Structure formats: structure tokens, C-alpha cells
Amino acid sequence: MSNVAEKGHLPRIAVVGGGFSGASAAIQLLHRSPVPLAVTIIEPRAELGYGSAYSSDDPDHRLNGNLSVHLADPQDPDAFSRWCAREQIATRDPEAVAADGSMFVRRREFGRFIAESVQALSRRAPVPITHLRDRAIDLIGEEALTVVTQRGTQVPTDLLVVATGNSMPRLPAAFAPTLTGHPAVIAAPYDLARIRAISKEARVLVVGTGLTALDVISTMVRAGHGGTITAVSRRGLRPRPHRPVDAEPSKTTLLERIDGPIAPFVLGAGTPPTARKLLRALRRRILEVEATGGRWFVPFDELRDPLWQTWSSLDVQEKRRILRHLRPWYDVHRFRAPPQNDAFVREAEAQGRLQFRVARLCSVDVGASGDAIEVELIDRYASVPRRLTFDAVVNCIGLDFAQGMAANPFLAAMKRRGLLAIDPTGIGIFVDDRCRPIGAEGRPHQRIRLIGPPTCGAFGDPLGAIFIAAQIQRSVPGMLALLGPRRPLD
Numbered sequence: 001m002s003n004v005a006e007k008g009h010l011p012r013i014a015v016v017g018g019g020f021s022g023a024s025a026a027i028q029l030l031h032r033s034p035v036p037l038a039v040t041i042i043e044p045r046a047e048l049g050y051g052s053a054y055s056s057d058d059p060d061h062r063l064n065g066n067l068s069v070h071l072a073d074p075q076d077p078d079a080f081s082r083w084c085a086r087e088q089i090a091t092r093d094p095e096a097v098a099a100d101g102s103m104f105v106r107r108r109e110f111g112r113f114i115a116e117s118v119q120a121l122s123r124r125a126p127v128p129i130t131h132l133r134d135r136a137i138d139l140i141g142e143e144a145l146t147v148v149t150q151r152g153t154q155v156p157t158d159l160l161v162v163a164t165g166n167s168m169p170r171l172p173a174a175f176a177p178t179l180t181g182h183p184a185v186i187a188a189p190y191d192l193a194r195i196r197a198i199s200k201e202a203r204v205l206v207v208g209t210g211l212t213a214l215d216v217i218s219t220m221v222r223a224g225h226g227g228t229i230t231a232v233s234r235r236g237l238r239p240r241p242h243r244p245v246d247a248e249p250s251k252t253t254l255l256e257r258i259d260g261p262i263a264p265f266v267l268g269a270g271t272p273p274t275a276r277k278l279l280r281a282l283r284r285r286i287l288e289v290e291a292t293g294g295r296w297f298v299p300f301d302e303l304r305d306p307l308w309q310t311w312s313s314l315d316v317q318e319k320r321r322i323l324r325h326l327r328p329w330y331d332v333h334r335f336r337a338p339p340q341n342d343a344f345v346r347e348a349e350a351q352g353r354l355q356f357r358v359a360r361l362c363s364v365d366v367g368a369s370g371d372a373i374e375v376e377l378i379d380r381y382a383s384v385p386r387r388l389t390f391d392a393v394v395n396c397i398g399l400d401f402a403q404g405m406a407a408n409p410f411l412a413a414m415k416r417r418g419l420l421a422i423d424p425t426g427i428g429i430f431v432d433d434r435c436r437p438i439g440a441e442g443r444p445h446q447r448i449r450l451i452g453p454p455t456c457g458a459f460g461d462p463l464g465a466i467f468i469a470a471q472i473q474r475s476v477p478g479m480l481a482l483l484g485p486r487r488p489l490d
């Protein structure tokens with residue numbers, strides 16, 4: 001891959017973040033551009049495409065959907081299936097094939113597919129993609145933008161794509177501040193080395209019961225953890241397992257549904273809907289579907305697929321109400337457990353190695369010995385708190401974009417310069433319907449696009465690979481128009 005300076009006067013695109021979103025943006029822009037582009041991806045990891053989502057080398061960390069919802073470019077939705085067949089994934093990893101024949105591939109394999117897709121495209125492109133292995137820390141200029149990296153490289157650009165991805169979980173308020181950095185508290189559950197280093201006899205508390213918690217539990221159980229594992233969450237909701245593949249929409253259908261019409265039951269809740277009416281309409285639709293032998297998944301999918309359209313029409317207060325009342329239920333139906341992982345965790349539960357507990361954490365603090373962690377929690381329907389002692393605590397909740405923004409030097413610098421603000425819902429970065437960040441002055445920046453998970457405040461659920469790829473597909477024409485010769489800024 002080439003050097004930044006060699007690229008002359010071609011339209012220049014800088015992508016900050018080379019995980020799935022940054023890689024898919026580069027792929028789609030290069031595929032659709034009628035002219036050669038000089039694309040630079042700034043990403044500290046050794047390879048592009050893996051990001052934080054697809055880097056795990058744990059064999060039990062699988063994609064949370066089958067092949068049909070994992071793609072790099074919506075214009076070639078079968079590429080990943082072809083790649084899996086070519087790589088003989090089903091032979092090399094027979095466990096990937098679920099009972100109904102659908103495949104739940106290891107996450108790292110999907111990362112490899114994206115990495116190879118970028119490399120292949122870079123080789124074919126008139127100008128190879130530059131992977132600048134560094135971290136972006138600042139952005140200077142107003143109209144003419146320049147990204148500054150940690151090692152001091154300056155990357156001038158005509159278009160900046162910010163794809164900094166998932167933020168790190170934040171310790172919940174019940175944790176004593178002194179626990180930050182404590183050796184028995186793992187605040188970032190993707191730190192596999194620390195999860196694997198937990199003593200086999202340790203009494204472990206996993207805070208949260210979502211997909212991340214299931215990953216962490218799988219890692220410990222597979223490693224032969226002999227101590228007790230307690231997973232706690234307030235509502236006791238767990239990701240639902242996938243339904244059989246023949247009940248899943250086909251790939252093309254799902255892509256069509258993302259950009260297709262809003263479901264009649266959602267429209268029936270008003271335009272725009274209120275949280276209260278939407279909740280009622282969803283309940284009615286669930287009853288209707290169940291009465292005809294269908295499952296809960298159907299209405300949740302009908303809501304999810306074109307959610308970006310519904311969500312962007314909602315008033316901020318209504319969005320907040322939905323996040324408060326509907327989101328926990330939405331999440332467990334939307335983020336489904338790979339069947340292998342679900343079965344593995346249930347087996348550990350049946351063997352008594354793992355216990356799920358519905359409780360509210362009151363306090364988490366260092367015990368008198370200084371090593372163990374004392375936890376006070378109130379079980380559901382109980383009125384008196386209970387004290388429990390653990391040797392290790394793994395935090396699997398609290399993805400926090402506000403904190404993520406402060407912790408990421410590039411986003412912090414953009415905020416300082418008035419180019420970024422937290423979305424009014426509090427769950428992402430404020431962008432308009434074209435993914436342009438709205439800064440301190442309330443105006444969108446013409447030459448910057450934000451994509452992927454940080455845009456959840458504006459689009460509701462731009463979190464799964466297929467939804468991000470579809471979001472990028474919608475944004476690409478606007479990005480390319482901006483780079484065209486003598487196009488005035490709108």
C-alpha cells in the first residue's frame with residue numbers, strides 16, 4: 001500500500017477508524033466512484049477490517065447472525081457466502097453449522113473476509129489504499145481539513161469519514177470510584193487476556209446478561225473455570241436464540257426491507273409515533289402474530305429493519321421514552337445469540353457452573369481484605385439487600401458514547417473545536433440525516449461524515465454490519481457528489 005504524499009491531486013478521502021465501518025466505506029466509495037480516489041485509512045491495528053468487533057481470537061466468539069446478514073458491500077450480498085465456501089469454513093469449523101444448516105461463523109473469520117476484501121480492492125484500484133498505522137488525535141482547518149496523527153503525520157483531505165466505532169463500556173454508578181483500575185475488576189470485557197487470566201477457582205460476577213456477557217461466560221467455561229459464575233442483570237433478560245433459518249428473510253429481502261416501507265403497525269402508531277402508542281401497537285402486533293402461529297421475532301424485525309426511517313422522524317422526548325421503556329425488550333430480540341453459544345451457556349447453567357440472577361446492584365466495593373470485591377444487591381421481589389463476595393468482576397454493560405467521545409482523542413479534539421456534540425438523546429454523536437456531524441453552532445459540517453454505531457442517536461440501530469453497510473450505501477452518492485469537479489457545497 002502506498003504513501004500519503006504520492007497521491008497528487010486526486011480527490012482525497014481520509015477515513016479515521018479501519019474496523020468494519022471504515023473498511024466498508026472505503027470499499028463502497030471505491031466501487032462506486034467514476035474517478036480514481038486517494039483513500040487513506042488511519043487505523044492503529046495491524047490489519048484493516050477487524051476493528052474491535054471482529055478481532056477476538058476466541059473460537060466461541062461467533063457472529064450473532066448467519067451469513068445472510070454479513071456483507072461488505074450491499075451491491076454484492078453473496079460475497080461472504082462465496083468466501084466461506086472457498087475457505088471451506090464448514091469443514092474447518094464444523095461447529096459453525098447450526099442444526100438447521102445455517103452458519104454462524106467465528107467473528108475473526110468475518111474480520112479476515114473484510115481484510116481480504118480491502119486488500120483485493122486496493123490491488124485493483126488505480127491508486128492503492130493507504131493504511132496509515134497510527135491513531136488520529138486532531139483535526140485542523142475549517143474548509144480544508146487535515147487529520148493529525150499521534151506520530152505527527154498530517155493527512156490533508158477533501159472528505160473525512162469518521163468510523164471510530166464502538167465505545168468502551170463504562171463502570172455502572174454502583175461501582176466505587178476506587179475500583180477503576182483495580183486488578184479484580186475488568187471494566188472492558190473485550191480484554192480477553194485478562195478474562196483468561198482469571199483464576200480457575202475464582203468466584204466471578206458478570207455484570208450484564210447480553211451478548212457480551214455470553215461471550216465472556218463462554219470463554220471462562222471453555223477454559224475450564226471451576227469457580228462459580230454469577231451473571232446479574234436488572235430485568236433478567238437474555239438474548240433470544242435465533243429462529244430456524246427458513247423463517248429468516250433472505251438477504252436481498254432484508255436489504256430491501258431496510259430501505260423499504262415502514263411496517264403498517266408502526267405507521268398506525270402515528271406519524272411520527274409516540275413511545276406510548278408504539279409500545280401498544282407492538283404489543284398488539286405480537287398478539288396478532290402469535291395468534292397465527294408466528295413468533296415475537298416477526299414484529300421486532302418489522303420494527304428494526306426500516307427503524308432508521310421511523311427513528312429520525314421522532315421527537316427527542318419520545319426517543320428518550322422509547323430508550324427507557326422499549327429498548328431492553330428490543331435489544332434481547334434484536335441481538336440474538338448464536339445457537340452454539342446459547343447452547344453452551346445453557347449447558348453450563350444446567351451443570352450448576354453458572355447462575356443467572358435478576359437483581360439490582362446497590363454497591364460494589366473492595367472488601368476488608370483488599371483483594372475480594374464486596375457486592376450489595378437486591379434480588380427481584382426482595383426488599384432487603386444481600387451481600388456477596390467475589391474474587392473477580394467483569395463489566396459487560398454501559399456502552400457509553402459520551403464517555404467514549406471523551407476517551408477518544410480524535411473525537412475529543414473535534415468536540416473541542418466545536419465540530420461534534422453529543423446527540424440530544426445522549427446515546428451517540430449528533431448528526432443530520434446525511435450523517436454530517438452537527439457541531440456547537442448547530443450547523444452540519446459539509447466535508448465530514450460519521451458512520452456506524454456512534455450515529456445511533458440519529459438512526460436508532462446502525463449497529464449490525466448489514467445496517468451499517470446500508471447506511472454507507474445511502475451516504476455514498478452525497479459523498480461522491482462532494483468530491484466531483486467544481487461542485488458547489490450545498
Ligand SMILES: Cc1cc2nc3c(=O)[nH]c(=O)nc-3n(C[C@H](O)[C@H](O)[C@H](O)COP(=O)(O)OP(=O)(O)OC[C@H]3O[C@@H](n4cnc5c(N)ncnc54)[C@H](O)[C@@H]3O)c2cc1C
Pocket residue numbers: 016017018019020021022042043044045050051052053054062063064065069107134135136137163164165166167190408409410411451452453463464465466468
Ligand atoms: C464485540 C462485538 C461483537 C459484534 N458482533 C457483531 C456481529 O456478529 N454481527 C454484526 O452484524 N454486528 C456485530 N457487532 C456490531 C458492530 O458494531 C458492527 O458490526 C461493526 O463491526 C462496527 O464496526 P466499526 O468499524 O464501526 O467499529 P469497531 O469494530 O469498534 O472499529 C472501530 C475502529 O476504529 C479505530 N479507531 C477508533 N478511534 C480511532 C482513532 N482516533 N484513530 C484511528 N483509529 C481509531 C479502532 O482502532 C477500531 O479498529 C459487534 C460489536 C461488538 C462490539
